[in-house]
Amino acid sequence: MAARQFHLGWFLGGGFGVHGWMDQWAGNVAQDWMKPGLILDLARAMERACFDYLLLEDSSFVPDDYGGSTDFYLKNALRAPKHDPMPLVPLLAQATSRLGVVPTVSTSFYPPFLLARLISTLDHLSDGRVGCNLVTSTSSRAAQNFGLDEHLDHHTRYEMADEFIEVVRKLWDSWEPDAVVADSEKGVFADPAKVHTVDHDGKFFKTRGPLNALRPVQGHPVIVQAGGSPQGREFAAKNADTIIGSAQTVPQMKAFRNDIRERAAAQGRNPDQCKVLFLISPTVAPTDAEAQVRADHEAAAAAAHVEPGLALMGSITGIDFARFDLDQPLGEVSTNGQQGTLAQFARQGQGRTLRELASGFSLGYTGLVGSPDRVAGQMEDVMDEVGGDGFLIGTATVHRRYISEITDGLVPALQRRGLTRSAYGHEHFRDNLMEF
Known part of the structure; x- marks a missing residue:
């Protein structure tokens, strides 16, 4: 049985940081990494290739884990420096018209009201094309940057995240879809009966509401999650629209996706509404050799x-x-x-x-090597075995040559096989993600 059409995304590890500054194809990234040029070029190329979304990884600390020092990380620009990805989102939205844009947000450190308002604003600025990659954050150094002595334990972080997304969705729903009537004859802009307080008072969060921003264009912008632990998988299966899958073998991919789908069904969800995209690092060249x-x-x-x-x-x-x-x-x-x-x-x-x-070791699957057509065939075989739902390019190598090899070499080979879309079917990110 041939693989059905699948989705493509790009996981930009390192986020708004320094990408491959020592690589011979890096250009002048060492001098201008803090400018948006490389990531804008990536987004434009991805939209040309009809990717679903670009995910901007993020973190909020300078690591000192290796050798008990920041030395290795700073000398090698590894995970630091890194700028906030949020200001990039409107720039990326302006440079594209259909591509989904997904910044990363910590449920441990962002107030739900601030996040709900920010993402709603960005969803309107992008005409319904933003998502939100929710992470619980893992580093004690990050926690110490936000006033804690140590980070919360793993279980508590996910318990907190579950309440976080509950509050955010309540705030997005505090404006009914037709609350704005803009009736100039009656002098009524918004119908007060359709804007509601939230009055949430939980274990971790308390907020009155309503949101003072409009309901997002998509209603609920796309939620992305990457939980790998049992608790993380449960959270993702309950809340995520698309999940970052990390596996080193095809059987691991299949087992992970089946597990997520079973958990989603147990939560009362349609498993097809929870897309698992697996991290891959394709090596593509003109010939297999x-x-x-x-x-x-x-x-x-x-x-x-x-x-x-x-x-x-x-x-x-x-x-x-x-x-x-x-x-x-x-x-x-x-x-x-x-x-x-x-x-x-x-x-x-x-x-x-x-x-x-x-x-x-790799966080993703590295068994994709060859010419564009060969790798496209390998990806077809993998999806045929796994069952869906797609792939996230997650390589450590990000420069303009590699971007072109993927978007202008590999993707056309996928499109010729009918494996990925050659045109967007919808205006909004969520609709494109759920199209197949």
Whole structure:
């Protein structure tokens, strides 16, 4: 059975930060990373290729996990510096007309009223094309930037997030869809009977409402989530419209998607309304041989320089991997950080040294190597096995050459096979996401 049409997104790890500044194809990114040019070019290329959405990852701290210091992170521009992605959203919306734009927001640190008002405003500015990637945040350093001594425990963070989205949706609904009548003859702009207080008084949040911004164009803008732990999966299955799936093998993808769909159904949702898009890092070149040479080169470089991977994992999990012997298995470790990511890391490490694990680990699927047509065929095979719903480009390599290889090389090959859309069917992000 051939794979049905699937969705495409791009997970911009590093967000509004420094992208590949040492790469030979980086151009002048080291000097102008804080300007919007590269990300605007990415968004325009993605819309040309009819992607569903661009997701801007974000965090609010300078890591010091690896070696107990900020030195490695700052010297290598790893996860810092990073500017706030929110001001980028209107610029990206202005540069495009159909592409969904998804900034990242922490449910642990944003007040629900502020987030509801901001996203509603952006949804109107973009004519119904924004989403919101909800994260609970994992770092104690981030928590300390917002007045806490340590971060909340993993369970409490998700309990808080569940109430957070409940409050935000109540605030979006505080204006009924037809509350604005703009009747100049009667002198009535908004019907007071259709604007309501929220009066929420919960365990973590208290807000009166109503929102002093209009109901979003989409009603409820698209919610994105990336929970990998059991509690994270439950939260995502209950609340998310699209989920960032992280898996290293096709069977893992299939198992993850089936689990999410079962959880969504148990929540009373239609599983088809919860799209799981899996992180991938395709290596595309004019020929299969050239692509394989490039993939082999990247693998060799990763094996020779394991510190960046260990430092990245450290900043995600809060574990200082510099204190472990590289030539011994990792052993038992625990975290108050991203438990799903740590579980993946540990699972891959069974019977392998930390050096071997760090040189071969990826947050996504890396088994896509070849010419555009070959990779398109591989993606078709994967989706045929998994069952849906699509992919998120999630590579660490982001420069204009790679963007073109994906959007102007790989995607046309997918379109020729009828696997991805060649034109948008709707004006709004949510409608395009739920189209198939």
